Amino acid sequence: MNTFVTGRRLARELGEWRSSAPAYRSLADRIRVLLMDGRLASGARLPAERELSTALDLSRTTVAAAYSKLREDGYLASVRGSGSTLVLPGRERGEHATHQGLALDFTKATAPAYPGMAAAFAAAAEEMPCHLGHDGFDMVGLPDLREAIAQSYNDRGLPTSADQIMVTIGAQHALNLVTRTLYSPGERILVEQPTYPHALDTFATVGARILAFPVRAEGGWDLPEALLQIRRAAPSMAFLMPDFHNPTGMSMSIHEREYLAAAAQREGTVLVADETTAFLDISRGELPPLACFSPNVVTLGSLGKIAWGGLRIGWIRGSREILARLLRNRPASDLGTPLFEQLVATSLVRELPLLRANRSADLRRGRDTLVGLLAEHLPQWTVNVPDGGVSLWINTETISTSALALAARAEGLGLVPGPRFGLDGAFERFLRLPFCYADEQMSEGVAILARLSSRVGSDPLRMPLQAVI
Ligand SMILES: Cc1ncc(COP(=O)(O)O)c(C=O)c1O
Structure with missing residues (x-):
């Protein structure tokens, strides 16, 4: 399905697009950047020249020249009667997928x-035959892995049992499933600003309206602004990275955790704590997980950063009630987490202190x-x-x-x-x-x-x- 980009939206995404190059060239360059870094999708339909020239307060000739440059370079396809559509040329797509170039x-x-990854794979290969007698569709996760993940929370001071854990195909899959389950059309989602780009991509797939509150190098999480947004707009969920936030690397203080957890609980907003980066401590020391401060927190975890992104193993920790809802929604997107990778993950989670x-x-x-x-x-x-x-x-x-x-x-x-x-x-x-x-x-x-x-x-x-x- 082609998305249609309005002139106003494109003007917003373009931000400061002018450079010392001629205006048509700067505009074409900036649209190309937006396409290449994923802010505009390949296949998206650009606004008509007249609409964009109004939104940018530019002459129509300049916009036409920019579109023409994009067309010439292979980034725009125009079909009579159906406007101009962005295309990622084969060269760029190839680079994106394989890093070649x-x-x-x-x-x-x-x-x-x-470094222990190859050994974990070898051990899993030995164990695999024991699992071949079953159908292999695993929607919640192997009992040993769920047990090991639950134990890792207990070790961090958050009482957890294995039936509060669902194993997923990475944290990104977990976030998709949680979003589809917690979000209903018309609701809002609160995010930190800056935030993890693929979380925004996920929220865009359900058409969520996004609210944001700042995380600043000085001052940390802007709690009054977060509270204001939660009170004013009652978002159904808030997406947070309390530990080594991506991209700033900052962590919420204990006070910030307590405050946000209490505010969200009062107003009925579910906090989704993405802990994909939580094990990447250099010199901070342990802090209690956000879920220690409220039962209203769904936590996402992953071995992607601490062990290897290529393993594609993540998980969700939540109440049994939320897990039951997730389980009902899961088959629409996938039919379970691969068993071999789960066996590898089980030994890695048991060795988490060593990995860290x-x-x-x-x-x-x-x-x-x-x-x-x-x-x-x-x-x-x-x-x-x-x-x-x-x-x-x-x-x-x-x-x-x-x-x-x-x-x-x-x-x-x-x-x-x-x-x-x-x-x-x-x-x-x-x-x-x-x-x-x-x-x-x-x-x-x-x-x-x-x-x-x-x-x-x-x-x-x-x-x-x-x-x-
Ligand atoms: C904050 C955050 N969440 C989720 C993910 C995706 O994790 P996974 O590879 O487990 O899907 C990443 C990966 O960079 C991340 O930084």
């Missing part, structure tokens, strides 16, 4: 597999290397050093990171520009840089950024900063 792909903030210690040492090295490289080559950028997570959330102060991402791509460096983490073009000056890559790769990446930053940064600012942190 990008010598350095910093679009993913995820580390290579835990191993990751922590690597992340510390990566973080300190990247912070050092930036201090040396890009000292004008503001970097808050996180005590966990896999990336730095950098305030470049002056640079349009959408333009930077486009220029970097031409040099073989993949980046996610700041606005991918915000609503309506916010965070144009921000950049997420992962520190889970090899030293030489980070060094090469920073050298490219330093070279490009003077070029991209020389563009005049035409609009005030929209970022909220």
Whole structure:
């Protein structure tokens, strides 16, 4: 199904699109960035030239020239009578899927597999024959794995039994299932600003109206704003990352956890706590999970960041009542989690303290290397050093990171520009840089950024900063 992008929506997504290039070219470039980083979908229909020229207060000739440039470069297809549709040319699609053409792909903030991974696969292969006598459709998870996950919560001070756990195909699948189950048409969803881009993608699939409240480098979670939004709009759910928030790497204090949990419980909003990043501690120490403060919390977990993204194992922890509802909704999207990966996951979850210690040492090295490289080559950028997570959330102060991402791509460096983490073009000056890559790769990446930053940064600012942190 083709989505239709209105002129007003495109104007919002474009944010600060002007650069020192001619207007038609800047506009075409920015639309291309939006397509490449997923803010506009391939197949989406752009507004008519007249509509966009009104929304942007531009001449129609400029918009027509921008569309014509996109068409010429293969990013726009026009069919008489049905408007202009965005297309991701084969070259770009191939790069996206296989990372070919990008010598350095910093679009993913995820580390290579835990060193014990191959052994866990080998052990699972030995165990697998015992499971071949059953049908193999597993909608809730293997008992041993659910038991091990429940135990990991008990170890963190959150009493949990195995029947409060559903194993899923990663946390992204878990979020989809939870959203389809908790959300009803017309309701709202509250998110942090910035937030995890694929959570926004999931909420878009149910047509949710999104409300946001800021998470700032100074001051943390804006509790009064969150309370205001919860009281005013009674969102059905709020999506939060309390531990090593992606992309900022920040963690909620105990006070923030207590406050948000109490406010949401009072107003009947379910808190969805995404703990995909919760095991990525470098120097913070343990904090109680958000679910310790209210029964009204559904927690998502994953082995993606701590063990390996390629394993595709995640889970949901919730009340038995919510789990029963999830189970009823699950067959519409999938018929269970693969058994082999669950066997691998069972041994990994049992070894979680070892995995955490191993990751922590690597992340510390990566973080300190990247912070050092930036201090040396890009000292004008503001970097808050996180005590966990896999990336730095950098305030470049002056640079349009959408333009930077486009220029970097031409040099073989993949980046996610700041606005991918915000609503309506916010965070144009921000950049997420992962520190889970090899030293030489980070060094090469920073050298490219330093070279490009003077070029991209020389563009005049035409609009005030929209970022909220
Ligand atoms: C906050 C957050 N949630 C969910 C996911 C997706 O996790 P999974 O790979 O388990 O689907 C990620 C992956 O980057 C993430 O950062």
